[in-house]
Amino acid sequence: MMKPSLLPLISAAMFSLVLSVAPSALAAEHSHHHEESTMTLDQGKKWPIDESLHTGMAGIKKLMxxxxxxxxxxxxxxxxxxNLADELQGQLDFIFKNCNLPPAADGQLHILLSGMLRGVEQMKAHENARGGAIKIMKALHAYPEYFADGNWQ
Known part of the structure; x- marks a missing residue:
């Protein structure tokens, strides 16, 4: 486990790395100081999606x-x-309202979206709003690794 005194330094370094990537990549990893549920594949395969999930995630990616x-x-x-948080919340609301996945895939999606929801809340409260943006980007990076979205670019 990482020493708490190193976390701000490591987080800042990782944040700089995240924001230095090309906007189209929207990909980054950064350190966390709290436990999160770990996403898994479906016996080595990506989880299925529906069109509404693709639409909502593509909307989030475009906004970011x-x-x-x-x-x-x-x-x-x-x-x-x-304003960005409100627009992102609209996309998340669309996903929650319209997405209809099998239960196991839905469970994995909720793990992914929980990070986005925390990011949106941080951005709305302006408590480390940039950290909230990182949460959104991290979820965007993880999405194609775990979900079979053939139209994701």
Missing amino acids: SVAIGDIHHHKFTAEKYR
């Missing part, structure tokens, strides 16, 4: 790809974070 440059260059104000 538009915002990432300004976030990286510290041009995102508290108001911009709140």
Whole structure:
């Protein structure tokens, strides 16, 4: 387990790394100071999706790809974070309302989306809003690793 005194330094380094990637990549890993449920594959295979999940996730990816440059260059104000969080929440609400996956796949999706929900809440409260953006990007990075979205780019 990581010593708590090293966490801010490591988190800051990882945050810089995340925000330095190309916006189209939207991919990063960073350290966590809390336990999260671990996603798994379906006996080595990716979980099935439906069209509404693809639509919602693509909407989230588009919103983040538009915002990432300004976030990286510290041009995102508290108001911009709140507006982005509201738009992201709309996409998440769409997924929750319309997505219909088999129970095991749905359970894995809830693990993925829980990180996004925490990120959205951080952005709305402006408590480490950039950290909230990282949570969203991390989930976007994990999505194609665990879900069989043939149209994900």
